Amino acid sequence: MDSYIKSTLTSLFLLQYALTGGLGAAINITITSPSNLMTGSNINLTIEGNVSDALVTWTVNETTIITFFNTTKITSKNYEGRVDASLNDQLVITNAMKTDSGQYKVSVNKFDASSGTGSSSFQLKVYDPVQNVTVVLLPQINVSENTPEVNLSCKAATGGETFTWLKNGAPLPANYSYTLLDGNRTLQIKSPNITYNGNYTCIVSNPVSSSNNTIELIVKQIVRSVTVELSPPTVYENTPDVSLFCKAATGGETFTWLKNGAPLPANYSYTLLDGNRTLQIKSPNITYNGNYTCIVSNPVSSSNNTIELIVYPVPVTSLSAGAIAGIVVGSVCGGILLIAFIILIVCCVKRRKGKKEKQPVKKSPTKKNPGGPNHKDVLRTVSGNTLSPDDPAFFTVNNIMYRNSSLSMGSYNMDQQVNRRDVPGTVWNTLESNRASTPNSRISSNLKPKSATQV
Structure with a gap:
């Protein structure tokens, strides 16, 4: 406080003391004002109590701001142009700065009939507005499932007092992987994985303002x-x-x-x-x-x-689905027709075979079978001697009736030679060796041939 203010205050105090005969009774003084203000705003301190005809002194952190008595005002050099004390019961400081924060005190000394003194103190803090909040990833890398830990760091250019974190707009879940460091300015995440992906918001605030910023954390998976x-x-x-x-x-x-x-x-x-x-x-x-x-x-x-x-390459036999279906259907129908044709042929063959069995079989002359009647076909003889076909003797056949039909026979000469079957057009004469011992085995050599007549 400069010497001028000191001398003035001393003179006023002595004048009060002389007029009142000493210190008066205590005066109740109260200061009303917001306790927190933003830089650039006005500090408005109001005294509740009667301060008319009183010596009023305002100080901050024990440094005098202004002293006034009625219309006489003395302002500290540091506050010139910023202090408005047009009213004795009010102090206004314009364009508040952070340096204006501190303990404010007002002292009152009255010089009227109700002389007395009083004082009151008030704590005031001036904050900068929260500005330019930033959130960065440290280290600035692409985070993967193999990253051991990642840090989200938050700061504000001005006004940063309190730091609060949100994930996707909600408070952080209780998780041991989350750790807050450096007064909550840093959020550390250990062993991150894709479940930690999301938007992380840092809210920076003080009693008079707040601001925030958000960063997206993406934990990349391994391909x-x-x-x-x-x-x-x-x-x-x-x-x-x-x-x-x-x-x-x-x-x-x-x-x-x-x-x-x-x-x-x-x-x-x-x-x-x-x-x-x-x-x-x-x-x-x-x-x-x-x-x-x-x-x-x-x-x-x-x-x-x-x-x-x-x-x-396109296959040569490549066919469309429709063509393949047609082939399949045609094959099935063709197979059915082929089976029917085979059955028809078999039936025709059986029918023709049945007709042939009803007709006599004419055998061609061979050395073993030189034409003529088979002995099993002989039923009887007519107009001649009847002989058994099994009789081992030469015999003459005149008329022979076959089982299946009547045959017109010519003349047959029975050869006297034994085991001769090579005479065509005659009934063979057989002399089997196993019949030589029979009584009828000897045949007269003077047999005369007979002639066969038509039956």
């Missing part, structure tokens, strides 16, 4: 189990188009295709669909044969798989 599928599985040159589908069990973000290890050639027949997950080839031919590789990647990992595409 695993890449597969490539072909549709249709078999491709011919007349196939309209073929599609190669690529997918990954986890971590798939970017899909890139290679043919035989090189980027796909510029060709209108190649079309990439579904975020490059599908490679479509229109009107494929053998020039498109080769190994197609799908590379699946993200910022932290990559993997791939390969499939071989073979475009086959």
Whole structure:
């Protein structure tokens, strides 16, 4: 306090003491004002109590701001132009600064008939507004499931007093993986995985203002189990188009295709669909044969798989589905007709065979069977001697009746030679050796031939 203020206050105090004959009774003084203010606003301190005709002194942190008595006002040099004391019971400080924070005190000394003294104190704090809140990821890397830990750091350019964290708009869940450090300015997450993905908001506040900012945390998965599928599985040159589908069990973000290890050639027949997950080839031919590789990647990992595409020439016997169906139906009908035809032929053959069995069988003359009647067919003789066919003797047949029909026979000469069957047109004469011992085995050599007559 400069010497001028000191001398003035001393003079006023001595004047009060002389007029009142000493210190008066105590005066009840109260200061009313918000306890927290923002920089740039006005500090308005009001005294509750009668301060007319009194010496009033305002101080902050024991530094005098202003002293006034009725219309006489003395302002400290540091507050000139900022203090408004037009009313004795009010102090206004414009454009408050953080340095204006502190303990404010007002002292009152009255010089009227109710002389007395009084004082009151008031704590005031001035805050900067919260501005420019930022949240950064430390270290600034692509976080994967293999990252041991990640830190989210929050700060404000001005006004930062209290720091509060939210995940997706809600308070952080109780989880041992979350740790708050540095007065809650830093949120540490240990062993992150995809369940920690989300929007993390840092709220910075003080008693007079607040602000916030948000950062998105994305924990990347490792790319695993890449597969490539072909549709249709078999491709011919007349196939309209073929599609190669690529997918990954986890971590798939970017899909890139290679043919035989090189980027796909510029060709209108190649079309990439579904975020490059599908490679479509229109009107494929053998020039498109080769190994197609799908590379699946993200910022932290990559993997791939390969499939071989073979475009086959159109088969010569290739038929449409309708033609194949027609062939099948025709084959079945043809088979049925063939079976019916075979059955018909078998029936006809059996019928013809039955008719033939009812007719006599004419045997051609052979050495063993030189024509003529079989001895089993002889039933009887007529107009001649009747002989048994089994009788081992030469015999003459005139008229022979066959079982099946009547035959007109010519003349038969019985040869006397034994075991002769080679005389055509005659009934054979047989002399079997096993019958030589029978009584009738000797036949007279003077047998005369007989002539057969028609029956």
